[in-house]
Amino acid sequence: MDALIYTAMSGAERVLRAQQVHANNLANADTTGFRANLELSSAHQVEGAGYAARHLNELASDAVSAREGGQRETGRELDIAIQGPGLFAVQTEQGGATGEAYTRAGGFTLDADGRLLLGRRPVLGxxxxxxxxxxSKLEVSADGVISVRTADSAELQAVDRLKLVSPEFSRLRKDEQGLLVARDGAPLDADEGVRVANGRLEGSNVSAVEEMVTTMSLSRDFEIQMRLFKSADGMAEAGNRLIRE
Incomplete structure (x- = not known):
């Protein structure tokens, strides 16, 4: 009897956590460059004597969708969108140490010192x-080379090249700020095959329709788990009544 209770309890917990994942995706449906979290789960055995037949569900929510989001024309010279697979690299700081994180968001800005930023994070070249x-003029070529025309030059001159990477998404996870980082913590190598387009921005890759349908399906799953839990409780009560009699 308790095996059924384990199954119902574990299933209900998995549904609640999965709803949190999809609710977060829906909340970021309009966030530039957002990558949807994927809901992955697996079963693991309950440890301890007498629990060999008991299993619980374990949810992993750090997998990320590699699907590309829709793009829109902006005409802004510091808006850059990756064409096909690839990610921009930005510098992060944690505990006084610098590191790298990755994103598809390309709405860059300049500070007073001319540093290229994504939010408050320096963009890496x-x-x-x-x-x-x-x-007076800026252009970004398809391979990420940034060229500018200065006051003392009549022609565009290359200044730097965006660091563009193209790893397998299975090697990535999201950090606390929602940026992608390598699971092993090591910086990723640049990929010269990644291509970009100037004057465009990529939106979120979240499908609001898919997320809503999944959320409704999870709600029905939760109702089923609660019915199973009540059935197990009723059978346990019936068994206890027979023993008392």
Whole structure:
């Protein structure tokens, strides 16, 4: 009897956690460059004497969807979208140490010192964080080379090249800020085959329809688990009544 209770309890817990994953995806359906979290689960045996036939569900929510999001024209020179597989690299700081994180979001800005930023994080190039001189025109080529025309030059001159990577998404997880990082913590190598387009932004890869349908399906699953739990409780009560009599 308790095996049924384990099954119902574990199933209900899995549904509740899965709903959190899909609710977070829905909340970021309009977030530029957001990658949807995937819901993965597996069974593991309950440890201890007498529990060999008892299994619980374990949910892993750090898998990330590699599907591309839709793109829109902006005309802004610092809006850059990756064409096909690939990610931008940005610098992060944690505990006084610098590291790398990755994203599809390409709405970059410049600070007063000419540093290229994504939010407050420096965007990485071939030699580290990218810093641009004062310019009158900027272009980004398909392979990520940033060229500018300065006041003392009549032609565009290459300044740096965006660090673009293209790893398998199974090697990545999300950190606390929602950026992608390598599971082993090591920086990823640049991939010269990644292509970008200037004046475009990629949106979230979340499908609101799919997330809503999945959420409704999970709600029905939760109702079934609760019915199983009540059935197990009723059978346990019936068994106890027979013993008392």
């Amino acid at each position: 071939e030699g580290g964080p990218i810093t641009l001189p004062q310019y």
